[in-house]
Amino acid sequence: MKDKRGFMPFSLAGFFLLMLVLAMVAYTTWSRHQLATNTIEDVTCESLLTTAAGVQSDLQHIARYATYRALWEVCENADNYDNDDSRENMIECLAAKYFMDYAVAMQQAYKQVDARVELEFQNPPSFESSPSSDLFLDQPKTHENLSSFYLHQAENGYALMEVRLQKQTRIRVSSWDNRIKLALPCENFNVFIDCRYFLLQERMDKFIRQFDDIRSSWKWAEYAVAWGEALAGRLELSESCSKTLFNLAWANHELKTFGSADYPAVAMRLAGLDMGALAGLISGAAIRVKPFCVNDVQVMIRYVDGGIQDLDGIRAELMDVNKCVEYAINEAQENSSLENVQLKLGSAIGSVDRILEKVQEVQQQFQQLLDYIASKRGSDILMLRLYNGLTSSDKNYPPPARRISVGIEGVESKLLELKGQIETFAQLIQSSNGLENLGNSISQLYNHVVASVHDLLAEPMPKYTESYEEYPDPSTYALENDPSPTPRNARIYIMEPNDGTIGTLDATLKDVKTSLERMEDVATDVELEQGGLVGAEIDGELTQALLGGLDMQSEQHAEFDREQLYELLPPKPIRPQPGISVFDELDIGDVRYKRVDPCGRLCGASAPPTPIPLWFIDVTLYWAQWEVTLELENKPIERIFDFPNQTIPRSPLDGDEFGLAKIHKALGYRYELPRKSFSFTLVIISPQYFNIDAND
Amino acid sequence: MAQFQVGEDLFATVVIVGLTTLLIIALAHSYHNFAERKNMYESFDLALDVAGQLRNDVLAKYDNGVFPGLINPMTSEWELQSYCQLLSRQGIGLSIEVRGTDGKIFLAYGPEPNAINQYFSPQCSVSLPVAISQTQASKSLGELIVTVWR
Amino acid sequence: MDKRGQGYAIDMLVFALMVALACSILIKASPNESNALNDRYAANLATSVLQTFQNVTAGEVGGFKYKPDILGLLVPWSSGERDLRYKTLAQLLVEDMLCNLRVEVGGRDIVPLKPNQEFDRQVRKFLKATLDEIIGGRFDYSLVARTNPIDFSPAARVHFETSIESFRDNGRLQACSETVRMCLPITQQELLSNIQDIYPITNSRLEPETLVEITLSLWSK
Numbered sequence A: 001m002k003d004k005r006g007f008m009p010f011s012l013a014g015f016f017l018l019m020l021v022l023a024m025v026a027y028t029t030w031s032r033h034q035l036a037t038n039t040i041e042d043v044t045c046e047s048l049l050t051t052a053a054g055v056q057s058d059l060q061h062i063a064r065y066a067t068y069r070a071l072w073e074v075c076e077n078a079d080n081y082d083n084d085d086s087r088e089n090m091i092e093c094l095a096a097k098y099f100m101d102y103a104v105a106m107q108q109a110y111k112q113v114d115a116r117v118e119l120e121f122q123n124p125p126s127f128e129s130s131p132s133s134d135l136f137l138d139q140p141k142t143h144e145n146l147s148s149f150y151l152h153q154a155e156n157g158y159a160l161m162e163v164r165l166q167k168q169t170r171i172r173v174s175s176w177d178n179r180i181k182l183a184l185p186c187e188n189f190n191v192f193i194d195c196r197y198f199l200l201q202e203r204m205d206k207f208i209r210q211f212d213d214i215r216s217s218w219k220w221a222e223y224a225v226a227w228g229e230a231l232a233g234r235l236e237l238s239e240s241c242s243k244t245l246f247n248l249a250w251a252n253h254e255l256k257t258f259g260s261a262d263y264p265a266v267a268m269r270l271a272g273l274d275m276g277a278l279a280g281l282i283s284g285a286a287i288r289v290k291p292f293c294v295n296d297v298q299v300m301i302r303y304v305d306g307g308i309q310d311l312d313g314i315r316a317e318l319m320d321v322n323k324c325v326e327y328a329i330n331e332a333q334e335n336s337s338l339e340n341v342q343l344k345l346g347s348a349i350g351s352v353d354r355i356l357e358k359v360q361e362v363q364q365q366f367q368q369l370l371d372y373i374a375s376k377r378g379s380d381i382l383m384l385r386l387y388n389g390l391t392s393s394d395k396n397y398p399p400p401a402r403r404i405s406v407g408i409e410g411v412e413s414k415l416l417e418l419k420g421q422i423e424t425f426a427q428l429i430q431s432s433n434g435l436e437n438l439g440n441s442i443s444q445l446y447n448h449v450v451a452s453v454h455d456l457l458a459e460p461m462p463k464y465t466e467s468y469e470e471y472p473d474p475s476t477y478a479l480e481n482d483p484s485p486t487p488r489n490a491r492i493y494i495m496e497p498n499d500g501t502i503g504t505l506d507a508t509l510k511d512v513k514t515s516l517e518r519m520e521d522v523a524t525d526v527e528l529e530q531g532g533l534v535g536a537e538i539d540g541e542l543t544q545a546l547l548g549g550l551d552m553q554s555e556q557h558a559e560f561d562r563e564q565l566y567e568l569l570p571p572k573p574i575r576p577q578p579g580i581s582v583f584d585e586l587d588i589g590d591v592r593y594k595r596v597d598p599c600g601r602l603c604g605a606s607a608p609p610t611p612i613p614l615w616f617i618d619v620t621l622y623w624a625q626w627e628v629t630l631e632l633e634n635k636p637i638e639r640i641f642d643f644p645n646q647t648i649p650r651s652p653l654d655g656d657e658f659g660l661a662k663i664h665k666a667l668g669y670r671y672e673l674p675r676k677s678f679s680f681t682l683v684i685i686s687p688q689y690f691n692i693d694a695n696d
Numbered sequence B: 001m002a003q004f005q006v007g008e009d010l011f012a013t014v015v016i017v018g019l020t021t022l023l024i025i026a027l028a029h030s031y032h033n034f035a036e037r038k039n040m041y042e043s044f045d046l047a048l049d050v051a052g053q054l055r056n057d058v059l060a061k062y063d064n065g066v067f068p069g070l071i072n073p074m075t076s077e078w079e080l081q082s083y084c085q086l087l088s089r090q091g092i093g094l095s096i097e098v099r100g101t102d103g104k105i106f107l108a109y110g111p112e113p114n115a116i117n118q119y120f121s122p123q124c125s126v127s128l129p130v131a132i133s134q135t136q137a138s139k140s141l142g143e144l145i146v147t148v149w150r
Numbered sequence C: 001m002d003k004r005g006q007g008y009a010i011d012m013l014v015f016a017l018m019v020a021l022a023c024s025i026l027i028k029a030s031p032n033e034s035n036a037l038n039d040r041y042a043a044n045l046a047t048s049v050l051q052t053f054q055n056v057t058a059g060e061v062g063g064f065k066y067k068p069d070i071l072g073l074l075v076p077w078s079s080g081e082r083d084l085r086y087k088t089l090a091q092l093l094v095e096d097m098l099c100n101l102r103v104e105v106g107g108r109d110i111v112p113l114k115p116n117q118e119f120d121r122q123v124r125k126f127l128k129a130t131l132d133e134i135i136g137g138r139f140d141y142s143l144v145a146r147t148n149p150i151d152f153s154p155a156a157r158v159h160f161e162t163s164i165e166s167f168r169d170n171g172r173l174q175a176c177s178e179t180v181r182m183c184l185p186i187t188q189q190e191l192l193s194n195i196q197d198i199y200p201i202t203n204s205r206l207e208p209e210t211l212v213e214i215t216l217s218l219w220s221k
Helices: A008-076 A084-113 A197-210 A212-232 A238-257 A263-272 A276-282 A294-333 A338-378 A383-391 A400-432 A440-458 A500-527 A540-547 A562-568 A597-602 B008-055 B075-089 B115-118 C002-028 C036-055 C089-099 C117-135 C189-200
Strands: A117-120 A127-132 A135-141 A147-153 A159-165 A169-174 A181-185 A188-194 A234-237 A464-470 A488-492 A580-585 A588-595 A610-614 A619-634 A637-650 A663-672 A678-686 A691-694 B093-100 B107-108 B124-133 B137-148 C104-105 C108-110 C139-148 C155-160 C161-165 C174-183 C211-220
Touching: A008 A084, A008 A159, A008 A169, A008 A181, A008 A197, A008 A637, A008 A663, A008 B107, A008 C002, A008 C036, A008 C089, A008 C174, A084 A117, A084 A147, A084 A197, A084 C174, A084 C211, A117 A580, A135 B093, A159 C002, A159 C036, A181 A383, A181 A663, A181 B075, A197 A580, A197 A637, A197 A663, A212 A234, A212 A238, A212 A678, A234 A619, A238 A263, A238 A580, A238 A588, A238 A619, A276 A588, A276 B107, A294 A338, A294 A400, A294 A500, A294 C089, A338 A383, A338 A400, A338 A500, A338 C117, A383 A400, A400 A440, A400 A500, A440 A500, A488 A500, A562 A580, A562 A637, A588 A597, A597 A610, A597 A619, A637 C089, B008 B075, B008 B124, B008 B137, B008 C002, B008 C036, B075 B093, B075 B107, B093 B124, B124 C036, B137 C117, C036 C089, C036 C117, C089 C117, C089 C161, C089 C174, C089 C211, C117 C139, C117 C161, C139 C155, C155 C189
Parallel strands: A234 A691
Antiparallel strands: A117 A169, A127 A135, A147 A159, A159 A188, A169 A181, A464 A488, A580 A637, A588 A619, A610 A619, A619 A678, A637 A663, B093 B107, B093 B137, B124 B137, C104 C108, C104 C155, C139 C161, C139 C211, C174 C211
16 A cells, blocks of 8 residues: 655644744734833833923923012012103013022022933023122022013903023933933913002002092092081081091092002091001900810811711621622632622622722811811910810820821721732632632632731720820819829820721720810810809910910011001902902191181181171171191002902011911002192181181 | 554544644734734824824914913914824824813814724824913813824 | 554644644733833823923812911901912912921921911812812822922921822832922022021021922822
8 A cells, every 4th residue: 555645744834833823922022012112212202391391381480480579579669660661671670580590590400300401591691609698609690691571461450471581592301311302492481470460550550640639539528528517607627527538538539549448447547546456456366265165176076976987887888898708709619600709799899999988088077177176276275286186296106187097098008908809809700711710719818808807897906005194173172182193094006007997096086086075074164154254364374384385486476567467468359340459558647727818817717707798789708718738647658459369479477477488468569659748728608607616 | 553543544634734724713813913902002102192292292382482281272274284284194194172171172173083984994082181272361171182093 | 554653643742742832822922911002191191281280270170269377367358368260280289389398307397387288288179179180080190299308407408298199009000100390489598598587507508409399190090
């Protein structure tokens, strides 16, 4: 029989197949590698562009702050400039100078922090060191070469600063290996300034242009009063009345021009109160010692109760998780359907998600408690102490707020780990398409879930104990007895995230609640005895003891004068449009009335009016005339604030008391008016005789 | 051993050829999957590249310079047209939409999607958050939606 | 004949071995979902978000108002509310740092007198809501803003750090992280003179590192 053989052995065919597979795998691996490499390059380029765009945005950012400073400085003394153009020129110069300072600092900072970034100016300013006391700062020789600032008016009286940097100004960024370099041109940009400088300037100009309206209004008011009195038969010119009318005329002119007036000051002047008392009366910098209000404490207890209730809900959900997983595992062991098992595992995961949400709610409840106390504290020492007690600690253990947040962090991480385990098992079931060969994984999951739930629900064990002495309630013993204190132990359950469990959180919240309940008892007793406590004062020694350790020291509390107070809290404008707050400083000196009619000149201020007989109609007219002059002690100051735009970050006081803290203030346009004297002629001609009372 | 004759047996040959064919089919299927995924990745990569260029350059041009990330809703049609022409020379179709968070459309350019064309060259879309320059004072939040196809 | 049969058997075995090897290589090398594109999109998104932060104004994302608690003052004519609708989101963050810088002496924080904590609280709340809206359900995020610590003397330094997160890190792999830097708008002279009130510093050489780092990190859900 002739042997029939194939033309190719099978092993060769197998070899070709193997080579084919290897080739394909090599190609796909290479392709993935290419994709990853391209992705890295693309991401690097994006990152570089983000950096460059960030620097560009930063230049705009510092231009804005330079303009804020310039605006503030110029507007503080707006009367120092002859006209609007000179004022605007000064703003532009100052802004360019401050921009230069910031840009130089920025350039040097980038050199130190990120060597990839370089700000390239065409003619970099040269520097010379100018030692100043113990500091060495580089001062540029010329700043105007670097940039030009042009102030324009934007919509609604806002300002727009156009910044032109030198030609060829570039932001250069390169990758760490210098393979990729990017140069972003940055020569011109506009910066919107959220202050209505032009509106303030325009309104102040109008106030000054029409300044004589104050004199006119005052004059006509005086005429109305004088004529009315004269026709009634008795005319009395009084300084207080004239001052009041002048104040009202001034306020009226402010209202017409700015849409508002300095109504707190007007009210004070009309009430005859000293202006300097205003800051003292209203300043909350005075320290208060006030017992807790029962309602406040009950609100605080409600927040804590909310957290405790959420923790009870969490306990129930954790038991559900246990049950769901147990059920799923039983189904798996009985080789039940895959869907049932996955359903139960899905329920367990859903329960864990709900627990995570509830845990966040516990955090929120406690934060709401802190926010509530913060909103009530003001200058109330006891609230301050309570807030400090909950949020800061100089002991070896963290304060309650920190313990709660650390504990919640720990609980969340344990819950996420538990969820991860269940999800992994669920994915394992899905990928294996069956429950066979999962015996080990099942038992591992079960053990893990039981251990996790047990750990979370375990009885809390204190991690740290601090002993303290507790004195009995003074109402329980006679005053002459001096009871000895009882030693007690404070238990701290949470020191680090790993200590966080439902039990420890619960114990911590309950400790806080116990303390608040004791405060409630004391507050209730105090409220019942309120009548008996009228007139009682807290002495200085106790005040100092209460203040000890707080960040508010009585000797450091700030004194605000009225203008500074208005800077911080400008009065709400009377008319919402244009929305300008007004401050004025008017020290009215005296008001002089000089009789100039013949009888007055001859016989004095109280002389009767000069009669003018009109024989041809048998009528006598009575004529009196005065030169009324009102003098101000100092030049009046008018300052208007951009009330809706309190956006410039500045120190609360332009002095020392506030350290690093800043607050947003409104731009204030301050003008010292040159005119101190206002006068007019008062002429009364009446057909009836009238008496004149005047102080000589 | 006499009965054991491999190679001549038709059954054995069929089995071997069948196995080989199966393996080749598996290989082809695998490669097809890979190619499809690679195409999808490349389309998405392209969409991201185009979106990046639009966000950082084409749509971010103003009279006084380029401001990456700040969309100019008044970008001239000529700019968009020349960019689209540049892409179409490389066989890439483009559709752009810039819309605000309230659904208002600030800018739309490109052909409407066509069901038939989509079948032959599936589209890939990508959306990125952007800032839209409305007035000098306010810049609103919006979304840049870029659709590309080959 | 026997030898031929053996040869054929070996041939078959070798063929089967090769096929098995080829199958195992194919299975092992089956392409997993590449994270590269996910990471690329995440990087692009992070870049977009940071650029958006530097441009979008607060008024266009719901408005931003706060009442400073720094003063402890109450006046009948004003609520003291500040409306910062024209500030960009990045500006709000930088001003939060400016208003709440902390001084650390000997490793211990000296709480500055009357910080603007209400502003800090409102900024964090506002930015979290905005980030939830922008990034939404696509990724989990963490935004960290910090100053480079400014050392005024061996013992005293000024710093600030705040973070806004959508979740707590549970060990998942980070998709991407992007950083931008901005200047703290305070001159060194002003910073020094303000610190002098809290902690006396003499013979200090200032390091000009008044930069703020804003880092956005994204994690796949």
